[in-house]
Amino acid sequence: MQKRRGLLKLFVKKFKESMGPGRYHSNGLSITCVHCRHDKFEHGYAQLNTSLMTFLNLDFANKSASILTCERCGYIQWFNKEVKRY
Ligand SMILES: [Zn+2]
Numbered sequence: 001m002q003k004r005r006g007l008l009k010l011f012v013k014k015f016k017e018s019m020g021p022g023r024y025h026s027n028g029l030s031i032t033c034v035h036c037r038h039d040k041f042e043h044g045y046a047q048l049n050t051s052l053m054t055f056l057n058l059d060f061a062n063k064s065a066s067i068l069t070c071e072r073c074g075y076i077q078w079f080n081k082e083v084k085r086y
Pocket residue numbers: 033034035036037038070071072073074075
């Protein structure tokens with residue numbers, strides 16, 4: 001029983017690490033925060049399909065963008081291409 005609990009703990013820790021803040025690169029360049037120069041971000045997606053975009057005749061922008069939120073200062077950077085995690 002003791003051993004099983006240990007394994008479960010390890011799994012949860014690994015899972016958290018893979019979902020937690022990490023370093024990313026885009027187009028072969030490391031991404032750093034433009035505000036504080038930190039290099040760890042929370043990754044997420046944002047749907048750009050808004051009525052404002054359609055109103056402005058920017059339907060080409062109606063897709064999901066990658067957003068990286070700086071772990072340290074919270075600055076959000078938007079990427080219209082897929083960013084890759086190291
Ligand atoms: Zn920052």
